[in-house]
Amino acid sequence: MDDTNQIHNVDGVLLRECWYYALPSHALKARATVHRTIVGEPVLLGRDADGKVFAFRDTCPHRGTLLSKGAFDGREVQCPYHGWRFRTDGQCTAIPSQLADQKPQAKDIRTPAFRVAERDGNIxxxxxxxxxxxxxxxxxPAVGAKFQLHESSIFACNIDVAVSGLMDPAHGPFVHRSAFWRGEHSIHEKQKAFSPLAEEDGLGWRMDRHTASRNSRAYRIFLGGTPETDISYRIPATRIEHAQTQKYNYCGLTACTPITADRTEVHHVMYWDVPGGFLLRPVVRALAKRFLEQDRRAVMAMQEGLAFNPSTMLIQDADTQTRWYLRLKREFLTAQAEGRAARNPLMPVMLRWRS
Ligand code: FES
Ligand SMILES: [Fe+2]
Incomplete structure (x- = not known):
């Protein structure tokens, strides 16, 4: 029996030993560095002279200065305070104030590096x-849909609250209502088959391939027909949607990255292969921005209420995915504590709700 029926009574712990979305590739030019705080860690992300992305702890091992405020020549980062230099793997190469017989020497110093990966236009x-x-x-999915745009927004809440707001299937008609999209009048019963993700794809589940909802008018206009859609969700917080008509593909990637325990960056990336589809970008970007902002406001209103510590409930079946998220997260943490591989406890199931 699943005992999780409240969202905010989980401790909001931030998962480690996971990949998190850092930023879109285009936001990091060659010979540039940027600072990000991710899971409470200060991170310098950079792209070297050859175009390779790297990351290391952004606090200088000397006195803690942010290294990302220093200079980067495409090979080495120099701390702005006393000029210590660091290779892109975090190894210190120069301590200008140090005499040859003094300790430490540059070779003894490094700032810890992080693993990074660049794919599909994301880092x-x-x-x-x-x-x-x-x-x-x-x-x-490798279906040839091209990276089109990235939008992000910072939600002032824990990742659990952000995720619960994003994966919720019942808020659409109320939070995202618009003449173009959908509203209360279009609410109807839905029935969707779900199954656990294959182990090699991570800990999560999939909404099986189905014909897109008849109130997804945007899809029909955009992809020129009623598409088939599938959606996968993987913890900690990556949701990937693929919609496909006989001719065209759309992929959407949503990923939440905890900045700290009470701030979360929500990223949304869109891909499509509709010919001349780049012309759609400004309109779609405006819609994506608006959606994110609608979600942010809805989640903030929930967050404000939760500050009073009300008792809340997770209902059948609309809240089942939120329940699964919490359950998988707990399994991930338990497996970590027990030093074993996490097991996916989910089973194939049909969920029904109205939205
Ligand atoms: S604080 Fe970085 S070199 Fe001194
Ligand atoms: Fe939403």
């Missing part, structure tokens, strides 16, 4: 200490 970072057998980097 992912691995937060954890595990060296081998890393989980797979999240990937969008």
């Amino acid at each position: 992912w970072i691995y937060i954890g200490t595990q060296k081998d057998n890393l989980p797979p980097v999240p990937a969008v």
Whole structure:
């Protein structure tokens, strides 16, 4: 029996030993560095002179200065305070104030590096200490849909609250209502088959391939027909949707990255292969922005209410996916504590709700 019926009574712990979405590839130019705080860690992300992405702990081992505020020549980062230099793997190469017989020497110093991966126009970072057998980097289906745009928004809440707001199938008609999209009048019964993800794809589930809802008018206009859709969700927080008509594909990737325990960045990336589809970008970007903002407001209103510690409930079946998220997260943590591989406890099931 699943005992999780409240969202905010889980401790909001941030998972480690996971890939997190860092930023879109285009936001990191060659010979540039940026700072990000991810799972509470200060991270310098950079792209070297050859175009290779790297990341290391952004606090200088000397006195803690943010290294990302220093200079980067495409090979080495120089701390802005006393000029210590660091290779892209985090190894210190120069301590200008040091005489040859003094300690420490540059070779004794390093700032810890993070694993990074660049794929599908996104940069992912691995937060954890595990060296081998890393989980797979999240990937969008290889159907030829091209990266089109990235939008992100910072939600001032824990990742659990953000995720529960995003994966909720029942809020659409109320939060995202618009003349173009859908509203209360279009609510109807839905029945969708779900199954656990294959183990090699990570811990999560899939909404099996189905014909897109008849109130997804945007899809029909955009892809020129009623598409088939499937959606997969993998913890900690990657949702990938693939919609396909006989001719065209759309893929959407949503990923939540905890900044700290009470701030979460929500990323949304879109791909499509509709010819001349780049012309759609400004309109779609405006819609994506608006959706994210609608979600952010809805989640903030929930967050404000939760501050009063009300008792809440997770109902059948609309809240089942939120329940699964919490359940898989708990299994992930238990497996980690017990030093074993996580097992997916989910079974194929049909869920029904109205939206
Ligand atoms: S604080 Fe970085 S070199 Fe001193
Ligand atoms: Fe939403």
